[in-house]
Amino acid sequence: MIELRHIDKEFVIKKQHVRALQDVSLTVQDGDIFGIVGFSGAGKSTLLRMVNALEEPTAGEVLIDGVNINELSHNELRKVRKGIGMIF
Numbered sequence: 001m002i003e004l005r006h007i008d009k010e011f012v013i014k015k016q017h018v019r020a021l022q023d024v025s026l027t028v029q030d031g032d033i034f035g036i037v038g039f040s041g042a043g044k045s046t047l048l049r050m051v052n053a054l055e056e057p058t059a060g061e062v063l064i065d066g067v068n069i070n071e072l073s074h075n076e077l078r079k080v081r082k083g084i085g086m087i088f
Contacts, residue, residue: 002028002051002084007060009046020046024060052081 009021020043028034036044049055050062053069062069064080072080 001030001063001065003061003063003066004047004050005061005063007047007050007062008058009043009050009055010058021057048086052084052086053077 004024004026007021007024008019011018011020024043024047036047038044046055050057051064053062053072056070064084067080069077069080
């Protein structure tokens with residue numbers, strides 16, 4: 001199961017704080033097929049990059065099977081990533 005809990009993400013661009021995501025929460029059960037759609041620049045790719053820990057949230061938690069992936073070592077994270085599939 002994938003859980004995102006109260007995810008915020010901000011980037012600093014030219015000394016300006018840009019909020020890409022604000023208080024996003026969702027749960028995807030094992031075996032579910034899930035799509036994220038939206039306008040260009042809405043934060044879709046940023047959100048997905050957090051699921052495989054290519055980005056860290058500014059706030060909130062990303063849990064895979066109940067484990068916060070942002071607290072895992074590089075080797076532990078590699079094992080988790082093997083079980084995640086994404087199509088862009």
